[in-house]
Amino acid sequence: MRPFSAPLVAAVALLAPSLGWAQSMTPTAVLTTQPQGGDTRARVVMDEASELTVDVRNNTSSGSPLFRRINEVWFALPSGYIPLASIPPPGWTVDYIASERWVIFYNQDSCNGSGDYGLGQDESARFVLRVVPPTSNNDQNNERFVASQTFARDTCAGGDFTTSVATSAASWSRSGLYTQVDVRPRVMGVGGDIDARMVVENRTGTNHNNTTVEGPSTGAGAVTFQVVDTEPTPFRMNIANRNAGVYSARVRTGSAGTLVARVRGVSGNGNTVSPSMDARMVNVGRSRWPWTWTPTTRSTTRPCGCGSR
The missing domain is CATH 2.60.40.2230 (Uncharacterised protein YcnI-like PF07987, DUF1775)
Structure with missing residues (x-):
């Protein structure tokens, strides 16, 4: 490999800002x-x-x-x-x-x-x-x-x-916390309720008291909603190390569209949180099928096939 002159490299480096180079002159x-x-x-x-x-x-x-x-x-x-x-x-x-x-x-x-x-x-x-x-x-x-x-x-x-x-x-x-969330049902009309079940696992080496769940908030979609009920009340639990706490919330939808709820677990002192977790998508106020079925009547009269007499 051909050696490079150190003074030459230094000189080029000094010229770099005036030439508009944003990159480094060394690897x-x-x-x-x-x-x-x-x-x-x-x-x-x-x-x-x-x-x-x-x-x-x-x-x-x-x-x-x-x-x-x-x-x-x-x-x-x-x-x-x-x-x-x-x-x-x-x-x-x-x-x-x-x-x-x-x-x-x-x-x-x-x-x-x-x-x-x-x-x-x-x-x-x-x-x-x-x-x-x-x-x-x-x-x-x-x-x-x-x-x-x-x-x-x-x-x-x-x-x-x-x-x-x-x-x-x-x-x-x-x-140190890991959160899982499940929501049901996943298809409903406007005004229907969604039940969210959240499990917060304590993966640390110590107990975390007054741990709560932030959310559910809207991760994606345009559905408006209101949290109408939570358990436990107050919405906090003491979670021992290597254990889990189970939380639930009932959410009432206010508009049509799709909804992806987002939650995360947070310890009482705020020093330990989980990554944000998204629930599976909920479809509000829309049919699951692109077509509708209209029942029709069918004649049960049997032709006699006897002709005129």
């Missing part, structure tokens, strides 16, 4: 974790098979003499995490080194192919890591990949990338 990969559903940040659940979605973007300027493409990404999970079979994006494969908590993605494009390989300038790929996080007493809101062992690289031209694991955008939360 840099930007990691961004993605929230799911109604959450504002990415979340995984303690002691539960969870999916952590991470976008990786090549932030290296193609005008840099150090420009490289990303065709390999190594994620080093925090201590206590167990890697599971993960989902590679199209054109990538995945491998694991469980003893080091590494999840490794490889781009399948050939280094000697006719086209480009991997991720070029400002190109990104979305990686879904399936993991089982460890247990603690409360939510952990600053989870990060291991900085010294998480990196992207170009195995064709050679060279590793600096990764942005220290930024808040690359962090996520490890939740």
